[in-house]
Structures are given as structure tokens and as C-alpha cells.
Amino acid sequence: MTPDTAERPQMSVEDFEELVGKAPRELRNRLEFLGGRLCIRHGPLDVEEFEELAEAAPETVRLEYINGKVVVKAMPDGNHGEIFVWLQEQCMQHRPDLRVYPESGVKAEAYRKGRARTDGALAPKGHFKGRTEWSAADGILMAVEITSHDRDTDQRDRIDKPVGYAGADIPVYLLIDRDHNTIVVFSEPKDGRYQQSDSYTWGATVPLPAPVSVTLDTEELKDYAD
Structure with missing residues (x-):
């Protein structure tokens, strides 16, 4: 680095x-x-x-x-912010009925005992209207994390977050990994675990399964490689 x-x-x-x-x-x-x-x-x-x-x-x-x-x-840096905007634009092109909400507080894990701040939460427009700081995960189609260069990102984003979001039955967890220049798509939550995990290098075409049903063109991510 x-x-x-x-x-x-x-x-x-x-x-x-x-x-x-x-x-x-x-x-x-x-x-x-x-x-x-x-x-x-x-x-x-x-x-x-x-x-x-x-x-x-x-x-x-x-x-x-x-x-x-x-x-x-960790607080986000400039590349983190640019990647988030890229994802917003990609999702809006395919699903104008949805929004990627930044910094969303979600009740995660089994029995809603965890409290996670997603970098992004894909949900229908107006989903968070009137909700408190920590919202139930119901209705969120995809949780998004963009890794930061801090010492805890491995445990937090790659190990704990998949368990937490699967436990809350969020259909898709999208991990944009800046350390490895990869995108990992977790899907099919069951019994507190995602049954499916697919990894793609930046630049690949990345299909996000239903209910998201979006295909990401990740070529632009190469501009944000650290």
C-alpha cells in the first residue's frame, strides 16, 4: 500500500x-x-x-x-465515495424504482441483535421514510460494503458482515473489496449463512441475482484501484 x-x-x-x-x-x-x-x-x-x-x-x-x-x-476516503456514486448510477440505470441509500443503520444478525451501518442499502424509493436510526432489514434487497484500509476490515466486512446480513435475511450482500480489487456477491441466505458466494475481478461483468436483478459493468472501478 x-x-x-x-x-x-x-x-x-x-x-x-x-x-x-x-x-x-x-x-x-x-x-x-x-x-x-x-x-x-x-x-x-x-x-x-x-x-x-x-x-x-x-x-x-x-x-x-x-x-x-x-x-x-473507518470514515470513508475519496475513492470510497467515488465507488459509492458509481454503484448508485449503475443501479439507477437498471432499476429506477430503487435507491442505494448511504450510511443506513440496520438491525442485523439473528433475532436482530446486531447493529450494522451499511455503506449502502438497496431498497425501494421511500423505504426509510419515518424510520428510526436502526431500521429492520425487511424490504432491503441488498446490503453493500466498500472496504476501507483499516485493521479490522477483514474480520468486519469479509467474515462478520456476511453472517450478520444473512441472519437478517437480506437477499444479497455486495462486498466491493479494495484490497483485492474484487467484487464478491453473497446470495441465498438460509439458516444465518449465505449459500452462494461468487467473486469477480474489477472489470468483469457482474450479475446480481433476484430480487436485485441488476448487471454491473465494473470497468470504471479500475480507476479507483489504490
């Missing part, structure tokens, strides 16, 4: 201090900052405590609750 794309810590000490300052009083003493990571003392938070913490977090700190752990999601 070049210096601009080198692996980054979860968060800065300044962001951690701001998070502690805004966190509910009963949670402040449980937050630690070790090795560039946010850590929770005295056992994990439950999902209700997490939601309180996430609501109080500053704009520069994006929190998720994955596999019972609080995770800090």
Missing part, C-alpha cells in the same frame, strides 16, 4: 475523548482506548447500552454492534 492507503487505526485519541465526553454517564468509565482501539471494560455492552452510546457519538465516530462487540467503522 502507498502511504495514503496505509492501514489506519480505528479512531484518534481526540475522537475517543470526544466520545467519552458525550457518552451516557453510566458508560463513561467503561470506555478505554488501547492500541488505537475502542475497548469496553467490565464485560460487553448489551444492545440497548450500545444504542445509547451510538446516539451520543460525535459525527466523526461511526459505531457498529457486531457479534456482541462495539466496532468503530
Whole structure:
């Protein structure tokens, strides 16, 4: 990786201090900052405590609750944003009835015990109107993640997110992997796992199965290779 794309810590000490300052009083003493990571003392938070913490977090700190752990999601860089816009345009060309919503909070995992912030959520226009920060996954046709160059992207995006989104019965999970210049299409969720997983190199034609039913021309992604 070049210096601009080198692996980054979860968060800065300044962001951690701001998070502690805004966190509910009963949670402040449980937050630690070790090795560039946010850590929770005295056992994990439950999902209700997490939601309180996430609501109080500053704009520069994006929190998720994955596999019972609080995770800090890296802020997107320029190429990340360009890839998201590319995907929006591709989907709109084929499915003008749908929208790719950015930064959508989703109740993921089995029994909706996880809280994930998708980079994108493909759903019918107006789907999120009137919903709270953490929305049920019902009606979302595809969850999208675009990897960032942080130390936790492997565990989060390639391992935990497929389980979380399959557990919420989201029909398709699209992983745009910037480390490997690939697109992985997960589909057919059953019993908390996607039964199908297909990988394509950037530049390939990528079919997204029903109910998405979109074919992606990924040639432009080569312009965003880090």
C-alpha cells in the first residue's frame, strides 16, 4: 500500500475523548482506548447500552454492534465515495424504482441483535421514510460494503458482515473489496449463512441475482484501484 492507503487505526485519541465526553454517564468509565482501539471494560455492552452510546457519538465516530462487540467503522476516503456514486448510477440505470441509500443503520444478525451501518442499502424509493436510526432489514434487497484500509476490515466486512446480513435475511450482500480489487456477491441466505458466494475481478461483468436483478459493468472501478 502507498502511504495514503496505509492501514489506519480505528479512531484518534481526540475522537475517543470526544466520545467519552458525550457518552451516557453510566458508560463513561467503561470506555478505554488501547492500541488505537475502542475497548469496553467490565464485560460487553448489551444492545440497548450500545444504542445509547451510538446516539451520543460525535459525527466523526461511526459505531457498529457486531457479534456482541462495539466496532468503530473507518470514515470513508475519496475513492470510497467515488465507488459509492458509481454503484448508485449503475443501479439507477437498471432499476429506477430503487435507491442505494448511504450510511443506513440496520438491525442485523439473528433475532436482530446486531447493529450494522451499511455503506449502502438497496431498497425501494421511500423505504426509510419515518424510520428510526436502526431500521429492520425487511424490504432491503441488498446490503453493500466498500472496504476501507483499516485493521479490522477483514474480520468486519469479509467474515462478520456476511453472517450478520444473512441472519437478517437480506437477499444479497455486495462486498466491493479494495484490497483485492474484487467484487464478491453473497446470495441465498438460509439458516444465518449465505449459500452462494461468487467473486469477480474489477472489470468483469457482474450479475446480481433476484430480487436485485441488476448487471454491473465494473470497468470504471479500475480507476479507483489504490
